[in-house]
Amino acid sequence: MMQNIFVTAIGTEIGKTYVSAATLLAARKRSLSVHALKPLMSGFSPDEYLHSDAGILLTAAGEDINEPALAKTCLHALPPALAPNVAARQIGVEIDDEALIEFCRVGLETKADFHLIEGAGGVLSPATDTLLQVDLIATLNLPVILVAANYLGAVSHTxxxxxxxxxxxxxxxxxxxxxxxxxxxxxxxxxxxxxxxHAEIPVFAAPFEAPATALGEAVLSTLERRQ
Incomplete structure (x- = not known):
């Protein structure tokens, strides 16, 4: 049985959605049923949900992209391009810790061979005013794929x-x-x-414009070996 996974990162805008989509596509290529969640999404425009993070995950999962599907994938789609808790506060929305955790748990109970949750921002980014991304991951008790990028300071951040x-x-x-x-x-x-x-952790490269198929398959094979 394929283990479920949480995709997080050392920062923002460095490829979590690309890695998540590649992994989902590889799972489907193996004829596995998949289910993806993007519980919190900032910088969301209703006119462009096809190209939003949640929309990309739905496409990779082979699902139709519409408002009901988006609602099942994403608990809070927030227009401001800020950390979720700050974006929510700016528009007068409250992100409740327990509601967020329950949304993820219900999603993980959806009938599928493989479940993937993509976080928002980096490992220590706030999810709510009282919950960091890492706290959410620990509460859900999921292993992670950590996404990084090679920039000045990346060693320290990783x-x-x-x-x-x-x-x-x-x-x-x-x-x-x-x-x-x-x-x-x-x-x-x-x-x-x-x-x-950290020689004990498998590391994969995802060069710019490289095909996603090989990356997704390599990640899936590693998940199987390490479950």
Missing amino acids: LTALESLERRNINVSAIVVSQPTRETAHPDGLIAELARL
Whole structure:
């Protein structure tokens, strides 16, 4: 049985949705049924939900993109492009800790071979005013795929994220080092450092414009070996 997974990152806008979609596509290629959640989503425009993070996940999961499907995938779709708790506060919405946790748990109980939850922002980003992303992951008791990118400061950010996860006994199944833009450094430099500092964790490269299929299959195979 394929283990469920939470996709988080060392920061924002560095490829969580790309990695999540690649993993879902690879699972479907294996004829597995999949279910994806993006519980909190900032910077959302109702006119462009096809291209939103939740919309991309729905497409990768082979589901129709419409308002009911979006509501099952995302608890709060917030227009301000800010941390979810700040975005919610700005528009007068309350993100309740228990409601968020229950939304995720209900999603994980949906009949499917493989469940994936994509977080918002980085490991230590606030989900609510009292709950960090890492707290949500620990409460759900899910292993993670940690997404990183090779920029100045990325080694420190990655080690901080890993320490935060490990202190809460969260299993890091794999690290994916992405190249979200052509201008971002190639993943190899950060991968070399992580191989030296954390050789026990499988690390994969996701270079700019590389096909998603091979990445998703490599991640799935690693999840199977480490479950």
